[in-house]
Amino acid sequence: MEGSRRDFLKLAGLSALGLGAAPVLASASKAAAQTFGDDAKALKGTHWAMVVDVSKCQDDCQDCIAACHEGHNVPTLPPEKKRNEIKWIWHEEFENAFPEQPIAYLPEKLKGKPFEVLCNHCDNPPCVRVCPTKATFKREEDGIVLMDFHRCIGCRFCMAACPYGSRSFNWFDPRLYLAKTNSAFPTRAKGVVEKCNFCSEQLAIGNLPLCVRACKNEALVFGDLNDPNSAVRKILRERATIRRKPELGTGPNVFYVI
Amino acid sequence: MRMVPYDKEKIGAGLLIFFVIFTLPFWYNRGRAVAPANPVLPTDYKTCVESTDYMKTSHMQLLNTWRTEVVRYGPRYYTNSQGQRYKMSLTDTCLDCHPKKADFCDRCHNYAAVFPYCWDCHLTEKGTR
Numbered sequence: 001m002e003g004s005r006r007d008f009l010k011l012a013g014l015s016a017l018g019l020g021a022a023p024v025l026a027s028a029s030k031a032a033a034q035t036f037g038d039d040a041k042a043l044k045g046t047h048w049a050m051v052v053d054v055s056k057c058q059d060d061c062q063d064c065i066a067a068c069h070e071g072h073n074v075p076t077l078p079p080e081k082k083r084n085e086i087k088w089i090w091h092e093e094f095e096n097a098f099p100e101q102p103i104a105y106l107p108e109k110l111k112g113k114p115f116e117v118l119c120n121h122c123d124n125p126p127c128v129r130v131c132p133t134k135a136t137f138k139r140e141e142d143g144i145v146l147m148d149f150h151r152c153i154g155c156r157f158c159m160a161a162c163p164y165g166s167r168s169f170n171w172f173d174p175r176l177y178l179a180k181t182n183s184a185f186p187t188r189a190k191g192v193v194e195k196c197n198f199c200s201e202q203l204a205i206g207n208l209p210l211c212v213r214a215c216k217n218e219a220l221v222f223g224d225l226n227d228p229n230s231a232v233r234k235i236l237r238e239r240a241t242i243r244r245k246p247e248l249g250t251g252p253n254v255f256y257v258i
Numbered sequence: 259m260r261m262v263p264y265d266k267e268k269i270g271a272g273l274l275i276f277f278v279i280f281t282l283p284f285w286y287n288r289g290r291a292v293a294p295a296n297p298v299l300p301t302d303y304k305t306c307v308e309s310t311d312y313m314k315t316s317h318m319q320l321l322n323t324w325r326t327e328v329v330r331y332g333p334r335y336y337t338n339s340q341g342q343r344y345k346m347s348l349t350d351t352c353l354d355c356h357p358k359k360a361d362f363c364d365r366c367h368n369y370a371a372v373f374p375y376c377w378d379c380h381l382t383e384k385g386t387r
Contacts (some may be wrong), residue, residue, distance in 0.1 A: 036333035
């Protein structure tokens with residue numbers, strides 16, 4: 001039979017290809033058809049920011065802190081472990097929050113007054129730049145500086161890089177110091193760094209951040225900086241605001257009305 | 259040619275001891291079988307997020323994808339090959355049908371001697387407590 005050798009080789013080659021491809025195709029057809037979607041109510045922004053109106057803030061009130069800590073399973077350490085405390089949103093006096101003293105002669109009413117400070121979700125976050133595992137990253141679509149706790153190796157470069165002290169390291173298993181836990185958000189494990197996440201988990205289900213909702217005086221306002229009609233832009237149009245350490249070029253997105 | 263003297267008995271005994279010690283695990287476990295994993299399956303649900311075969315072999319890849327999507331990109335819902343929609347959450351979705359970690363996850367993981375650290379952070383009990 002003329003050409004049979006050639007035909008045989010062609011056939012053999014095709015068969016080998018088929019045999020090789022079969023398991024690949026089989027696994028591809030077995031693999032799940034993966035499509036992902038958002039909650040219909042999810043709040044979508046392009047540049048989330050917060051305004052803290054200190055004049056509306058009551059000195060003895062801890063509602064925003066309590067709501068955040070409860071919602072995110074942030075432990076309360078005993079006083080002797082204060083230096084290892086976990087901070088998401090906390091109180092700081094003016095001269096510590098703004099050490100460059102933008103106001104030379106502080107009015108009496110601001111002396112000793114607690115300022116709410118939290119992660120500034122910087123435009124140019126130094127913590128993101130130093131993270132060796134990309135555990136902390138800036139979310140492209142809305143500018144939130146987020147943490148992937150799974151990836152954090154606990155090197156604490158980010159804590160050294162952050163000029164606002166917004167990051168805390170878990171020296172202990174936080175569950176030891178949690179009076180109660182909320183299953184809607186995970187706890188952390190010993191050995192990871194954590195910080196405020198601008199309530200990305202709340203935005204995903206259509207809620208404003210927990211601290212904003214907890215404030216009875218509406219001292220905390222959250223919104224999209226790129227939307228000229230947003231609540232934050234409305235305040236920024238009317239009131240002069242300051243930011244923490246703007247001279248460092250980090251581009252903080254938390255604004256303070258004094 | 260001079261013969262090299264050697265202690266046949268000592269070497270033989272040494273080899274025997276070595277052989278016994280080397281094969282000790284086999285002697286130790288002789289006649290014993292490890293109990294099968296037998297995870298407790300839900301009775302009121304027939305199907306998982308994907309087919310049982312897929313979940314058996316690839317649940318870790320699926321959960322890895324869920325983690326990456328939720329934590330890094332934002333979507334919270336997963337639509338499976340049957341078009342059903344699930345919230346991507348260990349505590350809210352997986353525990354719905356498999357409420358007891360010890361009766362489900364741990365059975366196979368202990369059998370296979372793998373110890374993932376999902377539950378170091380994620381909570382095994384729903385709600386506030």
